[in-house]
Amino acid sequence: MKQHIRLLKTYLKPQRKRVVLLVLLLFGSIALDLLAPRQLSLFIDGAEAGASLDALVTVAVVFIVLTIAKQLVVAVAGYFSEDVGWRATNALRADLADHCLNLDISFHKDHTPGELMERVDxxxxxxxxxxxxxxxxxxxRALLAVGILGLVFSTDYRIGLLLLAYSLFVVLVLRRLQSVGVPHFNALRRTKADLSGFLEERLTSTEDIRANGARPYVMHRLSEHVENLVRRTRASMISARVFSSVLEISLAAATGGVFALGAWLLPGGSISLGEIFLIYYYTQLLSLSLIVITHHLDTLQKATGAIQRISELYHTTPQVRDGEGGSLPDGALDVTFDAVSFGYGEASRTLDEVSFALPAGETVGLLGRTGSGKTTLTRLLCRAYDVDAGAVRLADVDVRDLRLADLRDRIGVVTQDVQLFHASLRDNVTLFDATIDDGHIERAFAELGLSDWYASQPDGLDTVMVNGGETLSAGEAQLLALTRVMLRDPDIIVLDEASSRLDPGTERLIARATERLLKGRTGIVVAHRLATVRKVDHIVVLDDGEVCEAGPRERLEADPASRFSALIAGGTA
Structure with a gap:
């Protein structure tokens, strides 16, 4: 609860002026709600006592003025209420999205994009x-109920005690049924998140699903998710309806009690006709307030569950912590893996005391079977994960001592799976950075030898790219990725199997662009195809997470006893 309160305070504090104004409007609205019906009571008692027409008209006019003022206050307060709510939650939504982007890869492996979308949005x-x-x-409405009870007590304590007993009963029922209902609403939100994650994953895998005849299985799993959603929705609706029914019955009983007491007190002169009407009006207003609260109980319950899940995500801390801020020299950097050991879980070891050094400005090719640890090495370099033992160093500085932003600013990564956005070519290569001008982009294309390819785009930088569509091939998407890296101008380049599924023509084009990109930079090339590493300076061969061979490429290639030479002879990496 303390975490929830701190979270709300964090995002309401910048709105404190609006919140103060909203509170003032709230109390003004409550005062008008309580004062307006008193004019009706005065009107009835005055009419019964034979008051003059002018006096009665004055009371009526005051009632009308108070009613109009009440509506104006509610309208203005409604605007500020919406404004405060949306400003605060939009800021929270942005911070949650940024927080998710900063969480570790291990977190994202445990939580699907659909689930996180359900949380953030x-x-x-x-x-x-x-x-x-x-x-x-x-x-x-709750404050209005307190005000009504106070005024009813001032009129007649017996009716006040009746309404107080009723209100206490409702409070106890509300607390009890809220505790019963919240788990159902939490389960419903989790079920919706699971369904969103399921749909997101399957829709992005449509081609594989159809090609492998998996549609019946997918539809079967979808029906299971939908059936679970129906069960959870039914349970949450029933819990809300039970509460609403109990409250409505108790309201009817309280209203009947007020009428009975009024009828008993009126003949003895303990209460006037106008006061009976006033108490009746207040009883109806109290009933309306509780009904409104009941009507929004599902929102209250959903919000309680939502703030719990938001707080849980908000307070999830990344395992990879920011360094204190070491300094690196300008230009290309030495890369050293010093007895690095790492495992994705306690049961297995992906890397076991891997050691090799890459001088600044030179390139290394990482070879080995699938699962040998090649990609894991690049992730440790970028601190997607931290080593379990040993150290990864840049220019003799442990990467764990560097600030994450500074580290990742010095490293550019290109993989075989390039994420494109439904946006212009300009936005796709700059990643929506408006500070990069068109001339800079065109010079990057020229520097990578991609001017002819760029000239072939129908609308130049305004050409719309569609991920998964027909506008770009896999090779063209990687050309965009290379341009993205060139615009960042990093000092270390990581190519993670970036040419593993390209046609020969596109591969040659990318090879030329890659060669220009790596010029003057430290490069790490992960590949299954030997053609990708034919021009690197060094070779490291991994097997079951260990370095089984390392050295200059030319020396290993010339040594018939080396494993690299055997790989070349066999034509595979």
């Missing part, structure tokens, strides 16, 4: 609705 949307409704639909 779905749960925050629920919280936004709650905050927009909370002031007047929940908090305002």
């Amino acid at each position: 779905g749960d925050v949307g629920v919280l936004s609705d709650f905050m927009s409704l909370f002031v007047f639909s929940v908090l305002g």
